[in-house]
Amino acid sequence: MQTHNLGYPRIGSKRELKKACENYWSGKISLAELKLKGREICLQNWKLQQDAGIDLIPVNDFSYYDQVLDMSLMVGAIPQRYHQILENHGKEELDLYFAMARGYQKEGLDITAMEMTKWFDTNYHYIVPEFNKNQSFKLFSTKIIDEFADAKQQGIKAKPVILGPVSYLLLGKEKEEGFDKLDLIKNLLPVYIDILDKLSKYGVEWIQFDEPFLAMDLGEKAQQAFKAAYYEIKKKFPSLKTIITTYFESLRDNLQLATSLPVCALHIDLVRCPEQLEETLSALPENMTLSLGVVDGRNIWKNDFQKSLQFINKATEKLGEASVMVAPSCSLLHSPCDLDLETNEKNLSKEIKNWLAFAKQKLDEVVILKKLATENVSGKLSTQYLENKGAIENRKKSLLIHNDKVIKRMNAITDSMAKRENTFPVRKIKQQNSLQLPIFPTTTIGSFPQTPEVRSWRAKFKKGELTATEYEAKLKKETEESIRWQEEIGIDVLVHGEFERNDMVEYFGEQLKGFAFTKNGWVQSYGSRCVKPPIIYGDIERLSPMTVEWSSFAQSLTQQYVKGMLTGPVTILQWSFVRNDQPRSQTCNQIALAIRDEVSDLEQAGIQIIQIDEPAIREGLPLRKADRENYLKWAINAFRLASSGVKDATQIHTHMCYSEFNDIINHIAAMDADVITIECSRSQMELLDAFAEFNYPNEIGPGVYDIHSPRVPSKKEMVELLKKAAKVIPAENLWVNPDCGLKTRHWEETKKALEEMVAASAEMKAAFLAKDDQTVV
Numbered sequence: 001m002q003t004h005n006l007g008y009p010r011i012g013s014k015r016e017l018k019k020a021c022e023n024y025w026s027g028k029i030s031l032a033e034l035k036l037k038g039r040e041i042c043l044q045n046w047k048l049q050q051d052a053g054i055d056l057i058p059v060n061d062f063s064y065y066d067q068v069l070d071m072s073l074m075v076g077a078i079p080q081r082y083h084q085i086l087e088n089h090g091k092e093e094l095d096l097y098f099a100m101a102r103g104y105q106k107e108g109l110d111i112t113a114m115e116m117t118k119w120f121d122t123n124y125h126y127i128v129p130e131f132n133k134n135q136s137f138k139l140f141s142t143k144i145i146d147e148f149a150d151a152k153q154q155g156i157k158a159k160p161v162i163l164g165p166v167s168y169l170l171l172g173k174e175k176e177e178g179f180d181k182l183d184l185i186k187n188l189l190p191v192y193i194d195i196l197d198k199l200s201k202y203g204v205e206w207i208q209f210d211e212p213f214l215a216m217d218l219g220e221k222a223q224q225a226f227k228a229a230y231y232e233i234k235k236k237f238p239s240l241k242t243i244i245t246t247y248f249e250s251l252r253d254n255l256q257l258a259t260s261l262p263v264c265a266l267h268i269d270l271v272r273c274p275e276q277l278e279e280t281l282s283a284l285p286e287n288m289t290l291s292l293g294v295v296d297g298r299n300i301w302k303n304d305f306q307k308s309l310q311f312i313n314k315a316t317e318k319l320g321e322a323s324v325m326v327a328p329s330c331s332l333l334h335s336p337c338d339l340d341l342e343t344n345e346k347n348l349s350k351e352i353k354n355w356l357a358f359a360k361q362k363l364d365e366v367v368i369l370k371k372l373a374t375e376n377v378s379g380k381l382s383t384q385y386l387e388n389k390g391a392i393e394n395r396k397k398s399l400l401i402h403n404d405k406v407i408k409r410m411n412a413i414t415d416s417m418a419k420r421e422n423t424f425p426v427r428k429i430k431q432q433n434s435l436q437l438p439i440f441p442t443t444t445i446g447s448f449p450q451t452p453e454v455r456s457w458r459a460k461f462k463k464g465e466l467t468a469t470e471y472e473a474k475l476k477k478e479t480e481e482s483i484r485w486q487e488e489i490g491i492d493v494l495v496h497g498e499f500e501r502n503d504m505v506e507y508f509g510e511q512l513k514g515f516a517f518t519k520n521g522w523v524q525s526y527g528s529r530c531v532k533p534p535i536i537y538g539d540i541e542r543l544s545p546m547t548v549e550w551s552s553f554a555q556s557l558t559q560q561y562v563k564g565m566l567t568g569p570v571t572i573l574q575w576s577f578v579r580n581d582q583p584r585s586q587t588c589n590q591i592a593l594a595i596r597d598e599v600s601d602l603e604q605a606g607i608q609i610i611q612i613d614e615p616a617i618r619e620g621l622p623l624r625k626a627d628r629e630n631y632l633k634w635a636i637n638a639f640r641l642a643s644s645g646v647k648d649a650t651q652i653h654t655h656m657c658y659s660e661f662n663d664i665i666n667h668i669a670a671m672d673a674d675v676i677t678i679e680c681s682r683s684q685m686e687l688l689d690a691f692a693e694f695n696y697p698n699e700i701g702p703g704v705y706d707i708h709s710p711r712v713p714s715k716k717e718m719v720e721l722l723k724k725a726a727k728v729i730p731a732e733n734l735w736v737n738p739d740c741g742l743k744t745r746h747w748e749e750t751k752k753a754l755e756e757m758v759a760a761s762a763e764m765k766a767a768f769l770a771k772d773d774q775t776v777v
């Protein structure tokens with residue numbers, strides 16, 4: 001039995017790589033210094049895994065930005081627009097690489113970055129490969145070979161990790177019409193062969209091909225591509241030990257395909273999909289090793305040794321010890337680095353800490369599991385086993401987790417709680433009568449710029465350098481200024497600005513019972529950006545109102561409406577580490593009840609418009625089509641549970657910022673928010689087509705400007721977009737707003753852009769009122 005790891009976090013336990021990259025980008029350190037840091041992290045990670053006792057240690061899992069971009073550079077899939085950087089400016093490979101990731105605005109060049117998108121259903125984002133019809137590939141970057149050689153020289157038993165050719169192609173995007181990216185496999189394979197050839201010369205024994213698509217819905221062509229690729233590799237390298245890894249889903253209908261590929265080992269995710277063990281065992285050919293992903297690479301809970309040992313024993317009984325490998329379920333890239341760094345008991349009590357394992361601890365778990373499964377002496381008497389059992393039992397019974405009050409409320413949920421009093425047409429009239437908003441009303445999505453100053457107050461407050469009263473006074477002043485300014489430029493529905501919030505999930509988590517926090521639990525989101533998800537460990541209860549004070553304060557300053565601003569239950573769930581001892585749907589409903597109470601309290605306090613943000617609803621969509629309806633059913637219901645406890649005249653908004661609503665538009669409509677604001681400007685309103693085709697009944701605010709860039713859009717552009725929108729959506733259903741919150745922008749551009757936006761709305765208002773037939777097109 002061997003242990004192995006699929007990948008280790010590369011950002012560094014203190015985010016060293018993040019800092020080094022950012023310092024390099026801003027010119028504070030040299031390329032040589034950056035590379036030194038990168039290598040230091042590699043060495044540390046290898047050593048750490050070696051010391052932990054992992055048998056096969058991944059290399060090439062390190063990346064300066066993203067492992068998919070690494071692949072594009074490796075196989076020379078470098079879009080034409082970047083060629084001039086190398087040709088004319090004599091840049092290093094890594095500069096080209098960062099240009100592809102981040103764009104390049106220097107030396108008179110202005111080259112856009114490559115697109116970025118989510119890595120399956122994680123919060124990690126990869127750089128999307130770009131393919132052309134006659135795409136050719138050639139070995140360009142030798143990073144994998146260099147890293148392998150380096151590791152080998154350090155005495156590391158290294159297993160290079162490479163994104164498999166089929167998954168690499170499937171992750172990419174065709175940049176022109178008239179071809180299928182899978183057709184490129186024949187051009188791509190020779191580069192893989194070239195790489196394997198070079199690795200073989202360095203004496204590679206094992207190699208890991210990540211093929212997550214093998215666990216997704218696959219077409220015929222993709223299945224053929226899998227066969228073609230791995231037969232070719234086997235033919236060229238008959239004695240190479242190849243392992244194909246799948247994760248985040250189960251093999252299901254691809255089981256026959258997966259077990260028929262000529263590879264030495266197959267890795268399956270038994271944390272997400274424990275049910276696939278049985279059938280995989282029966283389908284596995286005699287000469288194939290099964291790698292059991294038993295330690296959760298996506299969540300922070302301690303492994304349940306008893307459960308994992310059952311899996312391992314079942315596999316060894318069937319296959320024999322030599323044909324079983326033990327591993328985390330997926331790359332540990334998605335786990336925070338090291339639980340030992342969490343020493344602040346106020347954030348994370350000793351009891352809760354004892355239930356957790358981060359990447360470093362997960363390595364130990366993998367090694368202990370092998371030991372327990374293979375040692376003759378009864379493992380069940382070892383201290384490690386008993387300690388683990390104690391922790392698992394303590395968690396099951398802990399008073400911290402179970403809250404009878406919450407359970408009672410959960411049991412009392414009725415269908416009618418997820419329904420507004422009346423349907424939208426009735427509500428619309430009541431809302432119109434009570435709110436008296438103009439046509440093409442203007443609003444923003446919630447947050448205003450979080451200046452370094454605002455952030456410094458929060459830091460000082462946390463360190464105790466500002467008292468609560470001082471901190472609050474500063475925030476109040478900032479809020480008041482923003483209200484005054486919104487009044488001045490003539491925005492119709494105001495927001496308080498969210499200056500008091502660090503993060504839209506953390507802010508609520510900190511006020512809810514059942515949440516814990518880490519100090520260093522960072523996980524890479526994209527490039528140098530990391531997130532620190534809160535941990536939902538127990539039943540969720542709202543102890544007191546969370547936003548009412550700020551909203552009421554803001555509302556007290558003005559005669560105009562100020563929107564209440566909440567984060568929705570699905571988004572809070574999605575952006576946290578979630579408990580694994582009950583279904584996600586149940587946890588989501590607990591959050592929904594807490595938000596529902598907050599909505600009621602806001603209404604009681606006189607807030608007549610309340611926004612519940614759900615930017616994460618779509619990313620929670622299961623990877624397999626067959627599972628989607630079920631998810632959407634409970635997710636949409638949780639939103640409705642949170643939002644339906646108000647009077648008809650209270651206007652509920654929701655906000656989402658992603659594209660592609662086409663396939664879920666009926667569910668978006670089923671959320672039954674009175675108003676939905678969405679990101680739209682980057683697609684030039686194309687997104688609205690889904691709403692138009694569906695005849696979306698409620699009101700919509702299609703974002704009229706992209707907030708991701710400091711560029712100030714002109715009134716003219718926004719009028720154009722609004723006209724486009726008014727062609728497909730009735731004018732009386734349209735709102736005017738930016739794509740998303742303005743937290744990351746500066747005030748200077750924000751002010752200019754919103755003034756232009758208000759002017760654009762005014763032009764639309766005037767045009768609308770001037771026309772007898774009331775069409776603006």
Ligand code: GLN
Nearest residue numbers: 445446447613615657741
């Ligand atoms: N209300 C939030 C904000 O304005 C919404 C953020 C989001 O959609 N991600 O920042």
Ligand code: ZN
Nearest residue numbers: 656657740741
């Ligand atoms: Zn948004």
